[in-house]
Amino acid sequence: MKTPNNGPSEVLLAAQGIRKSYGHLEILRGIDLNLGTGEHVSIIGPSGSGKSTLIRCLNFLEMPDGGSIDFGGKRIWDEKSPIKEADSRAHRTKVGMVFQSFNLFATHTALQNVSIAQVHTLGRSRKAADDRSRELLDQVGLSEHLDKHPGQLSGGQQQRVAIARALAMDPEIMLFDEPTSAIDPEMRVEVLRVMKDLANGGMTMISVTHEFNFARDAADRVLFLAGGLIVEEGTPDEIFSAPKQERTQQFVNAVSGIV
Amino acid sequence: MDYIVESLTRLLPGLLTSVQMTVVSVAIGMVLGFLGGLLLNNRHRGVRYPVIALVEVLRGFPALLTLYFVYFGLPKLDVVLDGFVAVVIAFGLTVAAYTAEIFRAAIASVPRGQREAALSLGLRRNKTIRLIVLPHVLRVAVPPLLGIVVIAFQGTSLAISIGQLELTGVALNFGMSTFYLLPEILMAGALYLIVTTLLTWVEIVSERRAQRLSGGSYQGSGRKRRRGVPKISTEALRTTG
Amino acid sequence: MDLAYLMQGLKGTLLIWVGSLALAVLLGVVVAAGRRSHSTWVRSIVRVWVAIVRGIPPLVWMLLLFFGLGWGLLGDSPIFAAVVALGLINSAYIGDSINAGLSAVPRGQWEACQAMALPKRVAYLRVILPQAFPIMLASSTAYAISLLKNTAIASIIGANEMVFYAYNTVQLGADALTSFFVIGLVYLAFSVPIGFLARWIEGRSVIAQVR
Ligand SMILES: Nc1ncnc2c1ncn2[C@@H]1O[C@H](COP(=O)(O)OP(=O)(O)O)[C@@H](O)[C@H]1O
Numbered sequence: 001m002k003t004p005n006n007g008p009s010e011v012l013l014a015a016q017g018i019r020k021s022y023g024h025l026e027i028l029r030g031i032d033l034n035l036g037t038g039e040h041v042s043i044i045g046p047s048g049s050g051k052s053t054l055i056r057c058l059n060f061l062e063m064p065d066g067g068s069i070d071f072g073g074k075r076i077w078d079e080k081s082p083i084k085e086a087d088s089r090a091h092r093t094k095v096g097m098v099f100q101s102f103n104l105f106a107t108h109t110a111l112q113n114v115s116i117a118q119v120h121t122l123g124r125s126r127k128a129a130d131d132r133s134r135e136l137l138d139q140v141g142l143s144e145h146l147d148k149h150p151g152q153l154s155g156g157q158q159q160r161v162a163i164a165r166a167l168a169m170d171p172e173i174m175l176f177d178e179p180t181s182a183i184d185p186e187m188r189v190e191v192l193r194v195m196k197d198l199a200n201g202g203m204t205m206i207s208v209t210h211e212f213n214f215a216r217d218a219a220d221r222v223l224f225l226a227g228g229l230i231v232e233e234g235t236p237d238e239i240f241s242a243p244k245q246e247r248t249q250q251f252v253n254a255v256s257g258i259v
Numbered sequence: 260m261d262y263i264v265e266s267l268t269r270l271l272p273g274l275l276t277s278v279q280m281t282v283v284s285v286a287i288g289m290v291l292g293f294l295g296g297l298l299l300n301n302r303h304r305g306v307r308y309p310v311i312a313l314v315e316v317l318r319g320f321p322a323l324l325t326l327y328f329v330y331f332g333l334p335k336l337d338v339v340l341d342g343f344v345a346v347v348i349a350f351g352l353t354v355a356a357y358t359a360e361i362f363r364a365a366i367a368s369v370p371r372g373q374r375e376a377a378l379s380l381g382l383r384r385n386k387t388i389r390l391i392v393l394p395h396v397l398r399v400a401v402p403p404l405l406g407i408v409v410i411a412f413q414g415t416s417l418a419i420s421i422g423q424l425e426l427t428g429v430a431l432n433f434g435m436s437t438f439y440l441l442p443e444i445l446m447a448g449a450l451y452l453i454v455t456t457l458l459t460w461v462e463i464v465s466e467r468r469a470q471r472l473s474g475g476s477y478q479g480s481g482r483k484r485r486r487g488v489p490k491i492s493t494e495a496l497r498t499t500g
Numbered sequence: 501m502d503l504a505y506l507m508q509g510l511k512g513t514l515l516i517w518v519g520s521l522a523l524a525v526l527l528g529v530v531v532a533a534g535r536r537s538h539s540t541w542v543r544s545i546v547r548v549w550v551a552i553v554r555g556i557p558p559l560v561w562m563l564l565l566f567f568g569l570g571w572g573l574l575g576d577s578p579i580f581a582a583v584v585a586l587g588l589i590n591s592a593y594i595g596d597s598i599n600a601g602l603s604a605v606p607r608g609q610w611e612a613c614q615a616m617a618l619p620k621r622v623a624y625l626r627v628i629l630p631q632a633f634p635i636m637l638a639s640s641t642a643y644a645i646s647l648l649k650n651t652a653i654a655s656i657i658g659a660n661e662m663v664f665y666a667y668n669t670v671q672l673g674a675d676a677l678t679s680f681f682v683i684g685l686v687y688l689a690f691s692v693p694i695g696f697l698a699r700w701i702e703g704r705s706v707i708a709q710v711r
Pocket residue numbers: 022027045046047048049050051052053054
């Protein structure tokens with residue numbers, strides 16, 4: 001487990017009773033998720049259990065059907081007051097998102113990918129943005145690939161550019177949706193190292209992951225999501241070594257390769 | 260040798276007319292085609308279906324027929340057209356129908372993740388379109404559009420049917436009144452071949468650039484990135500008739 | 501408008517279409533074989549041939565054959581000249597779609613045939629061609645449709661096909677808008693169903709389903 005934060009921290013993100021359906025299919029059936037500043041929560045769960053949907057609801061890439069979301073102590077969304085386009089954009093600038101499939105801008109170089117929103121969302125000068133981008137790309141170990149296009153980079157490299165791109169917005173929280181699932185096993189370690197450094201550096205994070213070792217090392221809390229509900233929640237040790245629910249035990253065993 | 264030089268001085272002005280017809284009809288066609296491509300991606304059937312019908316009719320008609328329709332038909336509606344204008348309107352419409360389909364496919368080929376990533380970075384809608392979507396669309400669309408340029412260029416030879424003196428017209432005009440019919444047409448054919456080959460070469464280069472978007476040049480091991488850029492084939496769209 | 505008179509041209513249109521299509525397929529097989537040849541020479545010759553054939557507009561090809569290159573043979577019949585011109589041009593396209601169809605069959609299929617020591621002929625007939633055929637057919641159909649439209653060009657050298665008749669009726673005072681539009685609908689009556697058929701065949705392709 002990562003070093004615990006000192007003292008009780010204020011709640012940065014509070015999602016209550018999040019529900020979401022596609023047609024008749026109820027994907028999320030009332031999820032509560034509270035996150036203190038500097039806290040790192042990992043979400044695990046079987047494929048199709050709604051992990052991506054949940055995380056995408058938190059920056060309104062999907063609109064939840066019910067519940068409420070508070071951010072920084074303010075109610076930013078609930079089912080009675082739909083969010084305005086400008087407000088969701090303002091929210092998204094504070095939330096960094098890292099996708100399973102990287103989603104780097106294919107027509108832009110690594111440097112341009114990291115700079116573009118600094119210039120066009122935050123209004124930084126091109127030079128200031130590029131300086132910051134170089135710094136961040138150096139931090140994720142890619143200072144030699146600034147001018148390459150995504151197509152010229154490996155999956156692991158692309159994902160590190162994507163992380164730098166999200167960090168360039170100076171977000172208050174980072175969301176990771178299975179960031180290593182589309183990467184060759186031997187290339188994952190670099191991405192995981194970057195994420196671990198972030199968590200240890202005090203970044204507030206939610207990570208959806210199947211990398212149990214990473215969650216053990218770097219998460220403060222682990223949620224097990226199945227059937228649209230949080231089945232169990234606890235410290236990494238509790239979830240991975242001594243789960244209370246049978247369902248959790250089965251899932252943990254299956255992913256760890258224990259028959 | 261003298262003949263070749265002489266012939267070229269006759270034919271080059273004709274070639275210039277052909278090129279002018281191509282440029283104007285392609286310009287008209289691309290603007291209309293881009294709008295058409297946007298409409299073809301519209302969510303509402305009420306918008307999409309009429310555009311589909313129009314595109315299908317224009318693509319199904321031989322270009323020569325569209326030309327006759329415009330040149331001989333519109334005067335019946337009291338719109339009298341100069342031959343050159345009729346040519347660029349008719350071919351412009353044909354080009355528009357083909358490019359609409361190209362732009363539709365190119366717009367649809369932008370992966371959803373590109374837009375989502377832009378959203379998650381707080382980019383405004385108009386900036387997302389201008390900075391992210393449009394470059395992607397153009398990169399994908401340019402090679403097939405160049406294919407259309409080739410087709411349009413070759414298609415201008417049909418303008419002789421309404422008496423326009425473009426490359427074919429000049430060659431035939433001179434050839435018919437002398438003993439040099441075959442050599443003159445051969446010369447014209449050679450000029451078409453040269454221009455077509457140059458354009459095709461540019462098309463191939465731009466295609467390579469577009470393929471790069473899908474990560475073709477990364478030589479690393481491991482799984483293929485699935486978010487490829489589909490190649491839009493214009494070969495099958497080919498029509499000069 | 502005299503519909504019966506207009507439709508007289510349909511025979512000429514179909515004649516040019518079917519004739520040039522047959523020629524194109526015949527020569528197309530040769531082009532495809534050349535494209536897949538092991539000899540660099542053969543491949544280069546085919547490449548140059550294809551570039552020349554495609555690089556010259558159909559009308560110019562027709563004029564060349566009608567007024568000169570086919571002297572004596574093709575000079576009397578514009579329809580015959582059109583058949584040869586369109587056949588030559590489309591042999592390049594059909595050849596490439598045959599080639600593309602064969603290339604679309606995954607290499608593993610060949611390797612599996614070899615692993616089982618199937619004779620080459622059996623491998624082709626029983627394994628490769630059945631998979632390649634729907635793909636060839638789908639793309640060839642697109643060329644067949646564009647070939648149908650290109651038959652209209654033959655009217656310029658005086659072939660008695662639909663556009664030729666429509667042009668004549670209009671010159672004799674028939675309404676241009678309706679005459680040309682009706683002819684256009686006849687082209688659509690052929691191309692739209694064929695297009696649907698091609699998409700249906702392609703949709704049923706085994707390779708397309710596996711992917
Ligand atoms: N846009 C959508 N439309 C319909 N169903 C969807 C959509 N997105 C996700 N789903 C369905 O919702 C369920 C949960 O998906 P997801 O949140 O991606 O799961 P996870 O990330 O846990 O694998 C899946 O069954 C999926 O098919």
